Amino acid sequence: MAEMPAPPAARRRRVPAWAWASLVVAAAIAAPLLAVVVTATTRPGASFLHIATTTLPEMLRNSALMALLVALMAGSAGAISAWLVATCAFRGRRVLEVALLLPLAMPAYLNGYVYTWLLDVAGPAQQAFRDLTGLRYGEYWAPEIRSLPGAALMLAMVLYPYVYLLCRAAFLQQSVCLLEASRTLGHGLPRTFLHVALPLARPALAAGIALALMETLADFGTVHHFGVRTFTTGIYEAWFGMDDRGAAAQLSVALLGCVGLLLALEHVTRGGRRFHATTTRHPPLRPVELRGWKEAAAILACAMPVVLGFALPAGALAWLAATSGDALDRSRFLPFAVNSLMLSGITALLAVLIAGMMAWAARMHPSPLRAAANRIAGLGYALPGSVIAVGTLVPFGLFDNAFDAWMRERFGVSTGLLLSGTMVALVFAYLVRFLAVALSAVESGLARLKPSYVAAARVLGRTPGQAVREVELPLARGALLTAAVLVFVDTMKELPATLIVRPFDLDTLAVRIYNLASDERLAEASTAALLIVIVGLLPVAALTRAMRSAD
Numbered sequence: 001m002a003e004m005p006a007p008p009a010a011r012r013r014r015v016p017a018w019a020w021a022s023l024v025v026a027a028a029i030a031a032p033l034l035a036v037v038v039t040a041t042t043r044p045g046a047s048f049l050h051i052a053t054t055t056l057p058e059m060l061r062n063s064a065l066m067a068l069l070v071a072l073m074a075g076s077a078g079a080i081s082a083w084l085v086a087t088c089a090f091r092g093r094r095v096l097e098v099a100l101l102l103p104l105a106m107p108a109y110l111n112g113y114v115y116t117w118l119l120d121v122a123g124p125a126q127q128a129f130r131d132l133t134g135l136r137y138g139e140y141w142a143p144e145i146r147s148l149p150g151a152a153l154m155l156a157m158v159l160y161p162y163v164y165l166l167c168r169a170a171f172l173q174q175s176v177c178l179l180e181a182s183r184t185l186g187h188g189l190p191r192t193f194l195h196v197a198l199p200l201a202r203p204a205l206a207a208g209i210a211l212a213l214m215e216t217l218a219d220f221g222t223v224h225h226f227g228v229r230t231f232t233t234g235i236y237e238a239w240f241g242m243d244d245r246g247a248a249a250q251l252s253v254a255l256l257g258c259v260g261l262l263l264a265l266e267h268v269t270r271g272g273r274r275f276h277a278t279t280t281r282h283p284p285l286r287p288v289e290l291r292g293w294k295e296a297a298a299i300l301a302c303a304m305p306v307v308l309g310f311a312l313p314a315g316a317l318a319w320l321a322a323t324s325g326d327a328l329d330r331s332r333f334l335p336f337a338v339n340s341l342m343l344s345g346i347t348a349l350l351a352v353l354i355a356g357m358m359a360w361a362a363r364m365h366p367s368p369l370r371a372a373a374n375r376i377a378g379l380g381y382a383l384p385g386s387v388i389a390v391g392t393l394v395p396f397g398l399f400d401n402a403f404d405a406w407m408r409e410r411f412g413v414s415t416g417l418l419l420s421g422t423m424v425a426l427v428f429a430y431l432v433r434f435l436a437v438a439l440s441a442v443e444s445g446l447a448r449l450k451p452s453y454v455a456a457a458r459v460l461g462r463t464p465g466q467a468v469r470e471v472e473l474p475l476a477r478g479a480l481l482t483a484a485v486l487v488f489v490d491t492m493k494e495l496p497a498t499l500i501v502r503p504f505d506l507d508t509l510a511v512r513i514y515n516l517a518s519d520e521r522l523a524e525a526s527t528a529a530l531l532i533v534i535v536g537l538l539p540v541a542a543l544t545r546a547m548r549s550a551d
Contacts, residue, residue, distance in 0.1 A: 020361075021357055021358075021361070022357065022358040022361045022362065022370055022373045022374060022377070023369065023370070023373045025354055025357075025358060025373070025377055025435075026372075026373035026374070026376040026377045028428075029376060029377045029379065029380055029431075029432050029435060030376050030379070031391070031395055032383075032387075032388050032390075032391025032392050032394075032395070032429075032432055033256075033379065033383065033387075033391055034391075035249075035390075035391045035392075035394040035395045036249045036252045036253060036256070036387060036390055036391040036394070037249075037253060039245065039246060039249035039250075039390075039394050040246070040249040040250045040252065040253040042246050042249075044246070044247075044250065045244055045246055045247060047238060047242040047244035047246075047247040048238075048244070048246065048247035048250050048251075051234065051238065051247060051251070055229055055234065056234075056254075058229050059229055059230055059231050059233075059234050059251075062148060062223075062228055062229055062230050063217060063230045063231055063255075063258060065148060065152075066148060066151065066152050066155070066216055066217075066223070066228070066230065067213050067216055067217065067258075067262070069148075069149060069152035069153075069156070070152050070155050070156045070159065070212055070213060070216045071209050071212070071213060073152065073153065073156035073160070074155075074156040074159045074160040074162070074163055074208075074209065074212045075160075075163055075205060075208070075209050075212075077156065077157075077160040077163070077164075077305045078160040078161065078162065078163025078164040078167055078205075078208055079163055079164075079167045079198060079201070079205055080193075080301055081096075081100050081160075081164055081301060081302045081305060082163070082164045082165075082167035082168035082171055083167070083171055083193050083197060083198075084298045084301060084302055085097045085100070085168065085302060086168050086171040086172050086287075087171060087189070087197075087287055087288060088189070088287055088288050088289075088290050088298055089287035089288065089289045089290065090289075090290045090295040090298045090299060091295065091299065092299055092303075093287075093302075096299070096302040096303060096306065098544050099303075099306045099310075100161065100164055100302060100305060100306055101161050101164075101165070101540050101543055101544060102306055102309070102310040102311075102537075102540060103157060103158045103160070103161055103305065103306070103309030103310045104158070104161045104536065104539065104540050104543070105310065105533055105536030105537045105539075105540050106158050106309060106310050106313060106314065106533055106536065107158070107221070107493045107495075107510075107532065107536070108154050108155045108157075108158045108159070108215075108219055108221070108222045109219070109220075109221025109222045109225065109495060109513075109514070109517075110313060110317070110513070110529050110532070110533065111154045111157055111158055111222070111309070111313050112151065112154040112221065112222040112225050112226060113225060113513070113517040113522050113525065113529070114312075114313040114316045114317060114522070115145055115150070115154060115313070116145055116146060116225065116226070117316070117522045118312075118316060119142070119143065119145040120145065120146075121137055121142075126142055129142075145226075146225075146226050146227055147226065147228075148226075148228050150226060151222050151223050151226040151228050152216075154222050154226075155212075155215070155216050155219060155222060156212075157305065157308050157309035158309055159211075159212035159215055159216065160212070160305055160309070162208045162209075162211040162212050162215075163205060163208030163209060163212065164208070165208070165543070166204035166205070166207055166208040167201050167204050167205055167208060169204065170200070170201035170203070170204035170205075171197055171201060189288065210262060213262050214259060214262070214381075214382055214384075217230075217231065217232070217255060217258055217259060217262075217384060218232065218383075218384030218385055218386070218496070219232060220232040220233065220236065220385070220386060220495055220496035220499070221495045221496075221510075221514055224236070224518075225517060225518070231251055231252075231254060231255040231258070231384075231386075232255070232384060232386045232496055234251050235248050235251045235252055235255070235386040235387070235390060236386060236496065236499070236500065238251055239390065239500060240500075245390065245393070245394060245397075248390050249390055249391075249394065252384075252386065252387040252390050252391070255384060255386075255387055256383070256387060259382055259383070259384070314530075314533055317526045317529050317530045317533065318526075318530060320522065320523045320526035321526040321527045321529075321530045323523075324523035324524065324526065325523070325524070325526060325527045326524050326525070326526075326527040326528065327524055333527070333528075335507075336507055336508060336509050336511075336512045336528060337509060337528075337531060339506055339507065339508050339509075340492055340508040340509040340510070340532075343423070343426065343427065343430070343491060343508065344487075344488045344489075344491040344492045345488065346427055347427055347430040347431060347434065347487060347488070347491045348438075348483075348484040348485075348487040348488040348491065349484070350427065350431060351430075351431055351434060351435050351437075351438040351483065351484070351487045352438055352442070352480055352483050352484045352487070354431070354435060354438070355435060355438035355439040355441075355442045355483060356442055356480060358373070358374050358377060358439060359374070359439060359442040359443050359446055360446070362374055362443075363446055374439060374443075377435055377436065377439060378435070378436035378439055378440070379436070380431075380432040380433050380434070380435055380436055381433065381434065381435075381436035381437060382436075383432070383433070384496065385429075385433055385494055385495070385496040385497035385498075386496040386497070386500065388429050388432050388433050388497055389429055389496060389497045389499075389500035389501045390500070391432075392425055392428055392429040392432065392497075392501055393420050393421075393425065393500070393501060396419040396420035396425050396428075397417075397420045399418075399419060399420075400415075400416075400417045400418055400419055400420050403415055403418065404416065421501075421503050421504070422503055423503060423506065425501050426497075426498065426501045426502050426503070426506075429497045429501045430491050430494065430497065433490075433494065433497060434486075434487045434490050434491060434494075437483065437486045437487055437490060438483035438484070438486070438487050439483075441479055441480075441482045441483035441486060442476070442479055442480060442483050444479065445476045445478065445479020445480070445482070445483075446476055446479070482542050485538050485539055485542055486539050486542075488535075488538075489535055489536050489538055489539050492508075492509065492510070492532055492535050492536070493510060493532060493536065494510065495510045495511075495514060498510055498511055499511060499514065509528040509529075509531055509532055510528075510532065512525065512528045513525045513528045513529050513532070516528075
């Protein structure tokens with residue numbers, strides 16, 4: 001008797017070639033990390049030994065202290081403001097609920113440039129104080145803004161929205177019964193916040209602080225301007241100042257160890273405890289009405305981060321741009337903007353295409369290997385830009401040298417640098433850094449689509465590819481656009497990777513700002529800075545819309 005063929009549902013569906021591309025992408029994203037680790041295993045040279053015996057302890061101490069201060073300041077500002085807008089009713093609450101996101105549009109290094117200009121000895125704040133009081137410099141006390149605490153404050157003012165966003169969502173989802181039971185037992189809002197709401201929101205608080213700390217360890221522009229020696233400044237100095245890529249790679253591995261330690265610390269301290277409600281059957285949260293001094297205190301607590309983190313520096317940049325601005329005429333200033341827009345546009349387009357391919361591959365042809373590949377591709381966002389830059393240039397340089405040697409030997413022709421020091425290397429570094437942002441946005445968008453949509457299209461005779469193109473792709477258009485906007489803005493603001501990887505004749509707005517601010521010419525840098533801030537408002541608008549739709 002002839003064997004019956006397997007029914008269509010039992011046949012193994014052939015995986016198309018593009019679905020395997022996620023594995024290739026994961027390997028490419030992991031290549032810079034692997035290159036840094038391999039390069040770091042080489043015998044330490046004189047440069048690294050000199051760094052290890054002189055400045056490495058200072059780097060470790062400064063990085064740890066910066067992380068501690070940013071965690072305390074960003075965690076406090078984010079959690080308190082999230083608690084107030086989520087559980088209290090006061091005048092201006094709906095406006096402040098959105099305005100608290102505005103510092104996301106302000107890169108930390110721009111805040112640092114503005115505040116040093118405002119508060120330095122020759123700045124307008126101290127000058128106005130001397131004119132008002134008649135005192136001379138040295139006869140009064142003024143805070144030293146160019147210091148480690150000052151740099152930590154600059155970072156905390158723009159990073160607290162990470163904590164605010166996650167904690168606000170956690171507070172809105174908490175059981176009202178627990179909060180009302182706490183108040184029934186005589187606890188006021190402060191004690192309820194400290195002893196009930198905040199412990200329950202610990203995962204969200206820890207996740208927000210972890211994001212802020214990874215950005216803190218990755219920062220270069222702020223700490224360099226403030227004269228604070230950290231791992232990122234050490235990597236830059238080892239690469240450019242000492243011309244020692246081995247020392248730069250070894251410092252990069254040490255920085256990666258700090259990032260990994262941060263990620264593991266919260267998981268270990270949490271232990272086996274859980275932080276979720278035992279039921280979802282509870283009434284919606286009713287905000288507590290605040291009046292008198294309590295209302296004024298709540299408004300002040302929510303308004304201060306917005307004023308210090310966005311309104312004051314943005315206003316100062318706008319005033320400087322209007323009164324002074326960049327001394328270059330339009331024809332000479334335009335290339336900086338064109339380079340930034342071009343690089344950001346290319347990176348955003350490639351990131352969305354790659355993220356879409358990987359997300360749909362994992363959705364249509366799920367497998368543990370493909371899921372692991374997507375997670376590996378998301379590691380780049382946890383890596384500082386300086387580490388990615390080193391990891392990009394090392395393999396690209398090896399390829400260029402090997403290919404050039406082969407061409408010389410076979411054809412007597414020198415090819416020079418084909419990849420390293422080109423726009424290709426820079427875009428690749430951006431993709432390694434920000435692909436995780438696009439992948440997260442696309443995956444979250446696809447998770448909201450019902451599988452029945454594709455099933456219905458298949459019943460109507462569409463192939464899997466046609467079902468994706470005609471049904472899921474139009475429905476996921478918002479997620480794809482969000483991913484593109486987020487990657488575009490992050491690329492515009494990225495500084496350390498751009499400084500290390502960029503071609504010598506390619507300057508972006510971020511590089512223009514860095515060069516001018518390093519020469520204490522903030523008035524001229526204000527034009528480029530204001531453009532970056534304006535572009536940075538795009539994801540804030542997207543987040544605002546998402547918050548409103550989720551409430």
